[in-house]
Amino acid sequence: MxxxxxxxxxxxxxxxxxxxxxxxxxxxxxxxxxxxxxxxxxxxxxxxxxxxxxxxxxxxxxxxxxxxxxxxxxxxxxxxxxxxxxxxxxxxxxxxxxxxxxxxxxxxxxxxxxxxxxxxxxxxxxxxxxxxxxxxxxxxxxxxxxxxxxxxxxxxxxxxxxxxxxxxxxxxxxxxxxxxxxxxxxxxxxxxxxxxxxxxxxxxLKAGPLAAAGAKRLVARVAATADRDSIDGDNADLIAGLRISPEGQEGLSAFLDKRAPGWAKD
Missing domain, CATH: 3.90.226.10 (2-enoyl-CoA Hydratase; Chain A, domain 1)
Incomplete structure (x- = not known):
């Protein structure tokens, strides 16, 4: 930079x-x-x-x-x-x-x-x-x-x-x-x-980088949407995508293996 x-x-x-x-x-x-x-x-x-x-x-x-x-x-x-x-x-x-x-x-x-x-x-x-x-x-x-x-x-x-x-x-x-x-x-x-x-x-720094960055987008979208069916569908799409993403897979694997995920800092 x-x-x-x-x-x-x-x-x-x-x-x-x-x-x-x-x-x-x-x-x-x-x-x-x-x-x-x-x-x-x-x-x-x-x-x-x-x-x-x-x-x-x-x-x-x-x-x-x-x-x-x-x-x-x-x-x-x-x-x-x-x-x-x-x-x-x-x-x-x-x-x-x-x-x-x-x-x-x-x-x-x-x-x-x-x-x-x-x-x-x-x-x-x-x-x-x-x-x-x-x-x-x-x-x-x-x-x-x-x-x-x-x-x-x-x-x-x-x-x-x-x-x-x-x-x-x-x-x-x-x-x-x-x-x-x-x-x-x-x-x-x-x-x-x-x-x-x-x-x-x-x-x-212990949170997943994409998850931490995406938190504000999730809050903004939910706060701005009155259609509950739309919110449910969009949020289901979001969590499904996160679970199969590299970050989500690493986070879940680390939790199940009782270890720190690769992005976490001491």
Missing amino acids: AELPQEHPLVLGRTGAIARLRLDRPALHNAFDAGLISALTATLEQLAADADVRVVVLEGSGASFSAGADLNWMRGMAAASEAENRQDALALARLMRTLDELPKPTIARVHGAAFGGGVGLVACCDIAIGVPAAKFGLTESKLGLLPAVISPYVIAAIGAREARRWFATAEIFDAATALRIGLLHEVVEAEALDAAIERQIALL
């Missing part, structure tokens, strides 16, 4: 099958602008195509995870045309969908504040772990705006009832609330954050 150039708004690190993608605009609290959106989308697409990557960890530099939109970027977009704003919004939508549908398990390491689009990133990740001091906010309504582009992912994470409150009030909420409403899966003390991330990585 090619290294990212200097002066890039991201840092990409690799340790074996683990890719760590860090937002790297600490002076601006890792705020979004067109450059960061483009770079993050392109890097995620690169990771999606890398067969050696099995888990992606998304994190931030400095004090914050991501403070949402860069003020200078917002100032420029306020002066742009409606058509230009639409294209800009579509670029953000592409980023969120790329992360949400990434064919690798993803973990958000939320060590600090996440606002606006930063909340969108957290919601798009499969697993989200934060610290007690982390703060969250969908603050767009204070500006006369709404978190429209990220709304499908945030609503999927926290539910429609909670979203109606937080979208309207723009209220800042803490990590305990984020855990209660489903935005975070776990809250740990800052000194235990890396260990918590490593525990999730270890679990993912």
Whole structure:
């Protein structure tokens, strides 16, 4: 995998099958602008195509995870045309969908504040772990705006009832609330954050690579399908195919032989 150039708004690190993608605009609290959106989308697409990557960890530099939109970027977009704003919004939508549908398990390491689009990133990740001091906010309504582009992912994470409150009030909420409403899966003390991330990585590496990657597709398909007969048929097709696949055969054989499957890591 090619290294990212200097002066890039991201840092990409690799340790074996683990890719760590860090937002790297600490002076601006890792705020979004067109450059960061483009770079993050392109890097995620690169990771999606890398067969050696099995888990992606998304994190931030400095004090914050991501403070949402860069003020200078917002100032420029306020002066742009409606058509230009639409294209800009579509670029953000592409980023969120790329992360949400990434064919690798993803973990958000939320060590600090996440606002606006930063909340969108957290919601798009499969697993989200934060610290007690982390703060969250969908603050767009204070500006006369709404978190429209990220709304499908945030609503999927926290539910429609909670979203109606937080979208309207723009209220800042803490990590305990984020855990209660489903935005975070776990809250740990800052000194235990890396260990918590490593525990999730270890679990993912013991799962079948195709199974771990396919879990989000299964959830998305079932959640979006109201036809129970169709769900039953599709799921029967899925499990039948998995059982006779090389990965499924290895997993079942390893279980019956009481040994670790070939993909598992110590």
